[in-house]
Amino acid sequence: MSSTAHPTPVARPRSKGGPTPTLTHLRGATATRARELIALYPEPRSALIPLCHLAQEQEGWLSPEIMVDIAALLDLTPAEVLGTASFYDMLHTEPVGSHLVSVCTNIACLLNGAMELLEHAESTLGVNAGGTTADGAVTLEEAECLAGCDGAPCVQVNHRYVGAQTAESFDQLIADLRSGARAAEIPTHGTLNRVARTTGLQADRNQVANERSAMAETQAQRAAAAKDTAANKAGA
Amino acid sequence: MAITEAPKIITGRIGHADSHTLERYLATGGYDGLRKALAMTPEAVVHEVDTASLLGRGGAGFPAGRKWAMLRKSPVTYLVVNGDESEPATFKDHLLVERDPHQLIEGVVIAAYATQVSQVFIYLRGEFALGLERVQAALNDAYSLGAVGSDIFGSGFSVDVVVHPGAGAYICGEETALLESLEGKRGFPRIKPPFFPAAIGLYGEPTVVNNVETMSNLPWIVLNGGSAFAALGEGRSTGTRLFALAGHVNNPGVFEIEMVKTTFRDLIHAPVLGGGIPHGRELKAFVPGGVSAPWFGPDQIDLPLGQDEVAGAGSMLGSGSVVVMDDHTCAVRASWRITKFFARESCGQCTPCREGSGWLEKIMERIETGNGREEDLDLLLDACDNIAPGLTWPPQQTTICVLGPSIPSSIGSAIQMFRDEFLVHIKEGGCPYG
Incomplete structure (x- = not known):
């Protein structure tokens, strides 16, 4: 541009x-x-x-x-x-890993097992929420509502929605991220x-x-008119 | 009550897989509303929106036409579109920016023409990576079409639109915090009154801030007339509205529904909408309008989905997001998580909110984890009372913005509704729901 x-x-x-x-x-x-x-x-x-x-x-x-x-x-x-x-x-x-995996645990996701999913993610990745895996591939974070509540528990990778996840699909997701299998869809x-x-x-x-000066002129006229009206009222 | 056959005003295109493209938009009447608006005077466009009685769809429900009328006359004015959708369980704007970005842009240009603004910023939540790309791509197409930019469709009206990414802060959905953020600062809400953004806004100039959904309604309103919009719904709640339904329902999603004519029962249970609660369970409670709203119990399920109707019953329709909790839900766990959210998102400017949210979170957490003390329930309510004295609805304001006082109103209602459950947690050090 x-x-x-x-x-x-x-x-x-x-x-x-x-x-x-x-x-x-x-x-x-x-x-x-x-x-x-x-x-x-x-x-x-x-x-x-x-x-x-x-x-x-x-x-x-x-x-x-x-x-x-x-x-x-x-x-x-x-x-x-x-x-x-x-x-x-x-x-x-x-520093964060090359894939930022955000697991929402806010209310709609909480009701659909998000806390359990986050615990699963922490144990399989071997890091606490906020941490990065030793190979630098994944940073796991506990997120606030990501506005994807119809696919709860909601997960984003690099802020791309990957849909509701189960423990099994989450493991597959991580494997795919590591192998680069989903690189096109998750840049x-x-x-x-x-x-x-x-x-x-x-x-x-x-x-x-x-346009600006025309607008300013109109305003000045309006102000003047208002002043006149006020003056007339005062005179009457 | 029943689900009416109201027209789909803003979701009509969303069934198409290519709903976000210019081709689909033009093939389905796209930019006709803008062409019509440009042939009218700006005053006439404002009049149509006034007639429509379009209430802002961001949460506060302030009439859009009146907000525009408040815009102080000045050589430089701005229009800012609030697309920082972060209220928990709200996901309607997400749908609109990803699936129908041209409708948003058309609405934005109509609003800019009506208010005679020549610079617009669309502030989108940073987490909407695809949405940001879609809106920017649509904007590029709209510029090429001549629907944005200089001398739009030969009318002599010009406007520039910039897409601005947020960076993850709930508070930036508050309009003055959003303006601070757009100025490149921390998202600290500004003190108001006396000066609302319509008087002193972005860079100190008069600014209109409108929600994405509000903007998306404008093409239809201009094309079909404000009275056609006002004919839908009832009272002040006119037209249709997007409701985001989530939690324990068979069919969570965003539904466009005629205001007032439909009830929470319809929304949750109708087969074409929520489809009922899974596993044959019963309703325990629901949040009627974003987590800042006080909860409702099963006895309020027949309330109509209207702004004044819900307000009259002691809560708010807010951002139009409804969270359903079934009878296996632990009320303590749910309110703890909501409190944790507020504690994390408090911007830190005002003491009652910054300190109060932290206190509440700590106390809630120890009750939830089985370490609650006998005096904790009173302590919770006392802390709530210090954030919003009297625990009234709407809450009393002790802070610059409404984030702080929203905490007592939502979790205070949960404590009052499920006091016994809190007591069981405290006395037995565990949850009856496992």
Whole structure:
């Protein structure tokens, strides 16, 4: 996509005039994509969460180094990036395995055996919820409601729904993940590099500016009219 | 009461395997509503939505038309679509974004035209990987078609739509927390009143925040007229609504049902809807509108699915998600899990919620694991009372947003309904249901 005209003529604070930041960890297409994402927003900081997702698509998690890159792109401090990132469940400040297996145990899943499924998963994988297997293939997490309650207990792998699972189907799922048998349907972390915006921001800047001033004019007229009415009332 | 033959307003296309594609959308009347809207004045579009009496489908049920009318006039305004569906057992927006993304986009552009907004953000839950891809792909197609972007269908109206991924935080479904998150910050709800997003919203500018399902209704309302929508349902609860049914039912799923005309009994037991409770068991309790809502017992099963009707009975229709618990369900375990959810998702800003949810979770956990103490039940209720004094419905507000006070209202109702069960857990150190 092109990062050309944005339809809102909002004054956008850009980097404070310094040179383009040098990135040490965000690479090639991902770095380009990061700059495209920033251009979508009136304020660069709005791209913070998308950029964290993008970094995780490359690295799997948010390393301190990559947060420095994100901060540089957004004119923030690395602490501000971490401060936001640490709030969100999907942003990992510790390494995760190549497959993040999320087992929901919230109410609808609980009623359908989710807790038992999670216990089964913990014992077969040999890790507690939150842990990663020694081969780095699987990180298991106990998730809150994943909005897939008609397929309870609900399981996601890299945030792709894999349908309701039994102990047996879960074991098969893990075997398939390890062998790569379901790689096409369950890609690695994230979506932002897979489906990008193909068309740019097509609104013509001048046109939008004209619409804005017309709107402002109408408002001024309305205000003036309201003032007149008020004055007339006061006069009467 | 019975299940009516109301038209499928927002799920009509979902039976098709390719319901998410532009081809299917155009073959089934797609973007006709937008074309019609663009030929009307924005005021006329707002009037149709007002006439429809479309109540917001996110949970609070505020009329969409009135929300739009509150938008402060300003040179820069925003429309933000709330697709951060995280209320436990709610999965209707998931269906809409994955299976009919063009309908959402068409609704969004209609709303943007009605409110004369030229920048829209669709905030989708980060866990919707496929949904994010589908909406972005649909948006690309819609731009190519000329349904989004500059000079839409030659009307002179322009709008830009950006899909924004969330990152996993229940609180971001609260509209001001969502705006904070969209600004790249932690999802901390903002203090309101006095300033609601319609006055001071995204980047301090007036902002309308509407739910995915609310937006998805707009193409039909514009095409068929607000009065046709208002003719469905009853009273303030007009039109059809999506109900997400889960838990102990034979046929869990999302059902589009005419408001008020259908009861919880129909939803749970009708063969074409929930199909009854498995293994021939009986109903013990049900959650009528997301886990923030107080529970109902079997005696309330004949209540109609209407906003005011459920509110009148002391709970809420909320996000339209109904969780069924059969008579083998342990009420302690269920309420413990709900409490754990709130404790985990409390953003931490306000003391009653942050500390109270932690207290409640710890006490609940020790009761559930057989380590409860005799005074625990009173302690639970006391902690509840400190979060929402009086345990009234709707709950008293002690915090910035409604997350905290939702905890006592849901689990407080469970304690009151199943007090004996809690006592058995405490006295015998175990669960009668095994």
